[in-house]
Amino acid sequence: MTVDYREINKVAPNIASLMDTLGREIKTYHRVLDLANAFFSIPIAEESQDQFAFTWGGRQWTSQVLPQGYVHTPTYGRNLVACDLADWRNPDDVNLYHYIDDLLLTSDSLEAVGQAADSLTAYLQQEGWALNPQKVQGLGLSVKFLGVVSSGETEVLPSAVIDKVQVFQVTTTLKQLQEFLGMLGYWCSFIPHLAQLLRPLYRLSKKGQLWDWGKTEQDAFPQAKLAVKQAQALGIFDPTLPAEFDVHITEDGFGWGLWECQSSVCTPMGIWSQVWHGAEER
Template identity: 25%
Template sequence: MAKLRKAKIFTKLDLRWGYNNVRIKEGDEWKTAFKTKYGSFEYLVMPFGLTNAAAAFQRFMNDLLHDLLDVTVVVYLDDILIFSKDPGEHSKHVQEVLQQLAKNQLFCKPSKCHFHVTTVDYLGIQISPQGFSMDEKKIEAVTSWPTPKTVKQVQAFLGFVNYLRRFIPDFSSIARPLHNLTQKDKPWKWGEPEDNSFQELKRRVTHRPVLAHSDPNKPYFLETDASGVAMGAILSQRSEDGRLHPIAYMSKSFNDAERNYDTHDKELLAVIRALEEWQIFLESTPQPITMFTNHCNLEYWRKS
């Protein structure tokens, strides 16, 4: 996704037939044999459900679009995203991909394709020149989610919003009462803390936060904080308007041992976890990294 920085126009393609576009190696068809009341059959093309199907198909797509990958194309399985920094060149970039698909007898599903748009939904995330935001369909699903009545319903809700946690500051702290309900041997009790947690997560989702594209040529600003049970962090960069804009959020719950740490160690652990989480951004930056924390004693951690 970092390659989409400065992209201004997008086209999304969805391949027809997915895995079935890959022919099984001649002589290996017997490995897919299955028996029915009508007789025994073998697949000639790769079916869904094979252990290595996803990896094999991704490798196939990477090889197919090798020269264009991360230059004008991002591909995940049968979802292809074409992007251009110069709108005038976008038609050329789309044509290059379509020619490569046609050459290999691969066809798209028109109803799922979007051409020459400035905002596109890709892999459950809305992408625009301004950055990344939540897919509108996912926002609607969360805001209309009924109050859970069972542990399984709580788990289903947490599983769904967990995909959106990158957009929700302090996710772990907010969701803690709901996570506690899913613990084994814990009796079901939906009270005020649980309802507040549920409603706050829904409220945070409706804010539709936008995460800015990262720019490796600009300095990074990292803000961390820790509570008794969890830590949170924000990675930001300063944009042209002079304000800090979030690139990513993260939050993690402390395990039983970490909850026994003193305040200083929890705050330091939050810094370490954040640096590990965003190592891909921070490790190679030539710019200084500015840290923000509300625990002043961390300034002297090397001397202690």
């Protein structure tokens, strides 16, 4: 059986677009809250518990709360949290962002963020949600949300990602190569020309491609690692400032970069690159 999700995909927000929106709306000061055991705080109706029954150790068991591995658990969890958040009175000068059990408060006022965080914490506890104090971040300029470090009004590639890429050994198998490419793909908006740099490695990872690690691949590997090491922080677009839109086209592909300039300093707002595919290569 084949399920056609194309119509759903047309209206479903792209995660990269959502992160771009967050990047444009992020403020100066931040606070991140994390719900503790969020899924296990959601009870399953007694008449539905038999659907989650399993046998282990010669005995039959069932879940009374949403289990971690159930395919719809994140959806149910996210929707229930969103319903409760809709009834919280969000201050006008504070933005609230929510992803499943992660919450980000951001504002240009440190005091406003602190007051909103205290208010939201009390409200969530009143609604039956517990917070994980070990994962609370801020108040301050720099926090990590959805894998991206928000530092003031900029977004920064996490140092843990950079370090992990730098210590990655030269790949000798397809699985290792796929792991390396998987680490880099999400961060393309921080790294100019990344798609072109990785083209020899992507070509080698194609289905049915014989493993032939040669000089081209050997050169591309450290070049990609260096590009990650040199990745710049992304700023927030200000329509009142002059901007430069840079487009580059090579025999390997194309890309663009949006830069905003003040005096002699230019800050990237967003970067993207893509290689030619199929007939495009001709």
